[in-house]
Amino acid sequence: PEKIPCRVYRHAGEASKAVAAEIAELIRERQSQGRKAILGLATGSTPVGVYNELVRLHKEEGLSFRDVVTFNLDEYFPMQPDELQSYVRFMHENLFDHVDVLEENVHIPDGTLADADVEEYCRRYEAMIVDAGGIDVQLLGIGRTGHIGFNEPGSGRDSRTRMITLDKMTRRDAASDFFAEENVPRRAITMGVGTILEAKKVILMAFGEGKSSVVAKAVEGEVSAIVAASFLQTHPNAQFVLDDAAADALT
């Protein structure tokens, strides 16, 4: 039995359009109330279709991001913003450079800090989310380790924004982006499971057969730190948006 509602689409393209339409509706609703929409954003291959569609809605249908505030989940550490694999660069190339979001409303964990400054920085990142009014909708992908953000196995339900060590499998999956596994950073800064669970709504997207077994564990398995995404079973307003292939192992 499904413990998290799943919406299953034939293709990732359709799923991405549906998610983008939901985000656009939230932005417009907030705008009509004179309020800001607070978005929690993910990187990686999964949300690219959503960002493409949001850019199209901006260019062709007048969707404005002037009242949108964004918080990204994670960033490799160390990482300079102009490096090829930086999530700052990813977000600008895939979304921010093509819409009218204000630079001061964009937040992405800083991969350029000195080690000693990371803890205090993470506390401030959390405080900025709270000060903004909390995240209205958090977009997530899922790693083959079950990670959401970079909450690798062992991340507890109360974990907060912090420095983590990347799992071997995650570094292997990132190897092609870095041209070799040994070039993949060993650490990252990520929002915690507890941070993610405080979002008012959570949408986890997963596409392709490579994700089917971890999706089944997250949706139907035991709630445990072995699969961080399983904690979404305890969220009152979480849903998975899948293509047929990623839904294949669900009962």
Ligand code: F6R
């Ligand atoms: C990225 C992130 C990660 C990815 C996950 C899936 O900001 O937080 O959890 O969502 O690793 O990555 P893709 O979409 O590339 O399969």
